[in-house]
Amino acid sequence: MELRQLIYFLEAAKYKNFTKASESLHISQPALSKMIKSLEEELGITLINRSNKTSEVTDGGLIVLEYAERILSLVEEMQTTLEDLTSLKRGSISIGIPPIIGSLYFPKVMAEFHKEYPNISINITEYGGAKVVKSVEKGEFEVGVAVLPVDEEVFHVYPIVEDEMKLLININHPLAKRDRIHLKELKNEEFIFYHEDFALHDIMWKKFIQEGFEPKILFKSSQWDLMSEMVGANLGITILPESICERVENKHVKIISLEPVTPWNLGVITKKDKYISYATKRFIEFFTD
Structure with a gap:
């Protein structure tokens, strides 16, 4: 089943007329009819009763209509969420910080970052520096602050303090x-x-x-x-x-x-070959600029 089949079916159900629906979709009527027919064959049920004047949705078609609306709504929501992530309107960051240095450098940076990106949550865990390194390597945190040097074959390193x-x-x-x-x-x-x-x-x-x-x-x-x-x-x-x-x-x-x-x-570290979220990438840029 393709999303395009559901979109075409929703349009046909909306207009109850294949000609009007095909005009709305900017496709030919035969192409629309073929798409609806293929969906019916795949589901094993008639979705629309065709007549010369109108096309009525069947009982089975009403069930498919309900699910199709929910599916396409979720797809739209997913696209909006992804857009929010890439534009940093939402997101989260998990970071490990040694307690002995957390109060030195982070409060001001955190405040400035939160002011610019208020909908990004920052989850901070305080560990000793050695444990921060191990936790980033294991994937517990996306990013950590570590005392350098660390193994640069394992980590990307962004120096911040000498x-x-x-x-x-x-x-x-x-x-x-x-x-x-x-x-x-x-x-x-x-x-x-x-x-x-x-x-x-x-x-x-x-x-x-x-x-x-x-x-x-x-x-x-x-x-x-x-x-x-x-x-x-x-x-x-x-x-x-x-x-x-x-x-x-x-x-x-x-x-x-x-x-x-x-x-x-000190340096900000991330594990090599690991996906880093858009929010975390911006946080690293923000912190190391």
Whole structure:
């Protein structure tokens, strides 16, 4: 069965006259009659009783008429919905964001995006950076924000932030008078560290191993503000990205540069060879412009 058969049948039923219906459809009357006949043969039922003056829809034809109207209405609705999607009048985005950075960059961007595209819903899930990468790879999210580098054979990467790690230390700590500290000098310090599912955990852990020691972990947290407050209370030291350090307002905390410099770069990632919605594509463009 073809949609065109249903369209022709609806027109014939509307006019109850094959001549008028064929004129409306801009086809010949024999072509219309042939199309209706083929539909009747396919369904095994007479749809229209033909006479010289009028063409009346049969009982069976009325049932087909009802369904044909619903089918064509759904097709029209589908076309409208697709048009809305491509013109970004509707849609949804699923995104994974590490909580330690979500509050830094996203509120302003989200507000601006929502203002421009108010009917697109944004579903945000906060995961540690390492878990965000795995979730995008598995298809749980269309898009994620990750600490770079990631495997560019698996992901499309759109860089958004270039930063570096800094040391947060209590102002009464013996090292607080310094402006720059080497990682090796932190061997005997107690750290307020990140949970294992955070990309920062692996990045800094590997750095310490390269310097010949494992850090002594006193506490673990996923909240940068809590971590900095614990430093302010002289419970240990921590290492955070510079852009986060700029938000620390605790007067008991000093921020010190580290050697060697450890970059902290962020990017928006999507999985290669995976369909990305129109809304998500625009969000990536919006965020990386």
